[in-house]
Every structure is written in structure tokens, then in C-alpha cells.
Amino acid sequence: MRITAPEGYDQYRENIARGNVEMVEYISRAVGNPRKTRIYTPPGYSQDQTYNVLYLLHGIGGDENEWFNHGQPHIILDNLYADGMLEPMIVVFPNGRAMPDDRPVGDIFDPEKIQAFERFELDLLQDLIPFIETNYKVSTDREGRAIAGLSMGGGQSLNIGLNHLDRFAWIGAFSPAPNTKAPEQLIPNPQEAAALLRLLWLSCGDEDNLKHISERTHAYLAEHGVPHIWAEESGGHDWPVWKNDLYHFSQRLFKGTK
Numbered sequence: 001m002r003i004t005a006p007e008g009y010d011q012y013r014e015n016i017a018r019g020n021v022e023m024v025e026y027i028s029r030a031v032g033n034p035r036k037t038r039i040y041t042p043p044g045y046s047q048d049q050t051y052n053v054l055y056l057l058h059g060i061g062g063d064e065n066e067w068f069n070h071g072q073p074h075i076i077l078d079n080l081y082a083d084g085m086l087e088p089m090i091v092v093f094p095n096g097r098a099m100p101d102d103r104p105v106g107d108i109f110d111p112e113k114i115q116a117f118e119r120f121e122l123d124l125l126q127d128l129i130p131f132i133e134t135n136y137k138v139s140t141d142r143e144g145r146a147i148a149g150l151s152m153g154g155g156q157s158l159n160i161g162l163n164h165l166d167r168f169a170w171i172g173a174f175s176p177a178p179n180t181k182a183p184e185q186l187i188p189n190p191q192e193a194a195a196l197l198r199l200l201w202l203s204c205g206d207e208d209n210l211k212h213i214s215e216r217t218h219a220y221l222a223e224h225g226v227p228h229i230w231a232e233e234s235g236g237h238d239w240p241v242w243k244n245d246l247y248h249f250s251q252r253l254f255k256g257t258k
Contacts, residue, residue, distance in 0.1 A: 003203075003231050005247040009079060010072050016082040017043035021074050023064070026131035030123035031098050037128065038064045038093040039136075040074055043081050045090075047137045052089040052144040052254040054170075055124065056246075057096045057153025060117070060177065061108050064095040070239050076247055087254040089146075090136055096153055098123040117152060117179065121160045125167065143198065146253050148172030150242040151210075155179035158217070162186045165196040170253050172201035173214070174245040175237055180213050183220030190224035201249050203231035205241040 019042045028035045042051070056073070058066035067073050073091065080086045095102045099116035107113070133140050147168050149157040154176030161171035163186075173180070180186070187193045193200075200221070204214040218230045231248070235241040 001229065001231050003233060003244065003248050005244045009247050010076050010243055011079075012075055013079055013082065016078060018078050019043050019074055019081070020045065021068070024135075026128060028098070028123050028127045030119060030126055031100060031102075033100055035095060035098075035102065035123070035127075036064050037095065038068060039132075040077065040091040040093070041136075042086070042088055042090070043078065049088065049137065050144075051136065051138050052087060052146070053132060053138050054089050054091045054146040054148065054250070054253060055128075056091055056093055057147070057149025057156050058093070059149075059151035059153055061104050063097065063102065063104050064093050067093050071243050071246065073246060076243065077250065080247070080250065085251050089250075089254060090132070090138060092128070092132060094120070094124065094128055096120045096149070096156055114179070117156060120156060121163075124160065125164065129167075142167055142169045144254065146170035146172070146199075148174065148201070148249060150174040150245070151177045151237065152179055155213075158186055162193065165193060169196065169198040171197065171199065172245070172249045173203070173217075174242045174249075175204045175208055175210060176202070176213050176217070177210060178213060180217065183217050186217070187220070187224070187226060190221075190226050194226045197227065199252055200226065200228035201231070201245075201252070202228055203233060203241075203245050203249075205233050205235035205237060207234075207236040208241075210237060
């Protein structure tokens with residue numbers, strides 16, 4: 001499948017309702033200190049309503065600010081809400097490098113930092129999700145919880161989401177990186193995964209040097225009859241592709257769950 005967002009999808013519009021973006025801290029037992037995450041609440045957010053949650057992850061060189069610095073997610077989402085194309089959701093932008101000094105500085109490929117991306121699974125499940133569910137009016141059911149990310153975060157989303165289908169029904173990987181586990185490890189039981197998944201999204205640019213990771217996963221899913229969306233886009237390992245992914249992926253989330 002080829003997908004292209006319409007012109008102006010990521011451009012600021014006047015005179016529409018806007019969501020809110022805030023930076024918050026939560027206590028991470030997995031890391032041993034407070035950590036920061038950005039959170040987008042949609043236009044008209046109210047404690048009188050229960051919201052779905054998308055955990056949206058960054059790449060190896062990013063942090064909780066990367067999506068906002070480069071991807072304009074709040075503008076994309078605000079525009080989609082204005083057009084009536086999204087189900088109500090909170091979007092959480094964590095720092096996927098779960099270590100005491102989690103800044104993207106120095107050698108970002110240092111083994112300790114790579115290990116910190118693996119440790120994030122514990123931080124997310126044990127610390128961040130409970131924090132969100134305690135402080136925001138959100139669904140605590142798997143049907144109301146999604147995880148997605150770009151590059152390193154795409155690999156994390158597949159590794160974490162498919163290993164915890166009791167926690168996530170909606171999973172997206174945008175240009176997943178080599179941290180992505182082999183398909184046989186990701187989905188050892190294809191029939192069970194097919195029954196539990198509401199959406200499995202896999203996408204990559206046609207000029208991306210890491211495209212073989214996505215193609216390997218797509219081939220396994222197709223061979224074993226696991227329903228999924230495979231989107232091949234024009235572009236490389238870069239933001240035009242990932243913004244386009246967010247535009248299309250977000251519209252498919254949480255449909256038919258009420």
C-alpha cells in the first residue's frame with residue numbers, strides 16, 4: 001500500500017480548537033530517579049470523559065522532545081480533530097532511553113545507552129503507564145492502549161507491544177530499526193497474535209537503508225496469516241515519512257471500541 005497525506009496536513013490552521021502539550025515528571029523505579037515525558041491532551045480534554053492512550057516513541061538520537069522538535073505532532077493531530085477524523089486520545093511522548101542520564105549526548109550507540117532502550121520496557125509497564133492511569137482519565141483496558149514509534153522506537157514498539165498483547169491492542173512501527181527482534185521471536189504464536197491484535201501497522205520509506213527490517217517482518221506476517229497494514233512510502237529514513245505515518249496511523253486507532 002502507498003500512502004500520501006494531503007497537502008497542508010502538517011500546517012498550522014487558524015481558528016480551530018487546539019490540544020494542550022505539557023511536560024510532566026514521573027517516578028521511575030526501573031531507573032531509580034524521576035523521568036520526564038511530554039503529553040498531548042486533545043481539544044476539549046475533560047475529566048468527565050475517558051480517553052484512549054497512544055504511547056509514541058522517538059528514535060535513537062532523540063528524547064521526549066524529538067517528535068515536537070521535528071514532527072509537529074500537535075499540529076497534525078489538531079488538524080485531524082478539526083476534521084473529525086480521530087477518536088479521542090491522549091498521546092504520551094516518553095524518553096525511551098531508560099537510564100539516569102537519559103539525554104541524547106555523546107556516543108548515542110554506546111552499549112549502555114542501547115541497553116537503556118531495552119530497559120524502557122520495564123519503565124513503561126511498571127512506572128509510566130501506572131502514572132498516566134493515575135493522573136489522567138484514561139482507559140485501563142488493552143483496547144484503549146496503543147504503542148508506536150519511529151526507527152529505534154519502532155523496534156521498541158514491536159518488541160514491547162507484541163510481547164505484551166495483554167496490554168496493547170494497537171501497534172505501529174515506522175521504519176523500525178535493527179533493534180527489532182527477529183519475526184519468530186516477535187510472534188512465536190501467529191494465531192494468537194492474529195486473534196488479539198486490533199491493528200498492526202508496519203511502514204517504511206522506499207529509499208530507507210533499513211527497509212530490509214520491515215520487509216523481513218512483513219514477509220513473516222504475510223506467510224503466517226497475521227493481519228497487518230504494510231505501507232511503503234516515498235522517501236528515506238526521515239521526518240517526512242514519519243509525519244505521514246502519524247497522520248495515517250492515528251486515524252485508524254481505537255475505531256469500533258465503544
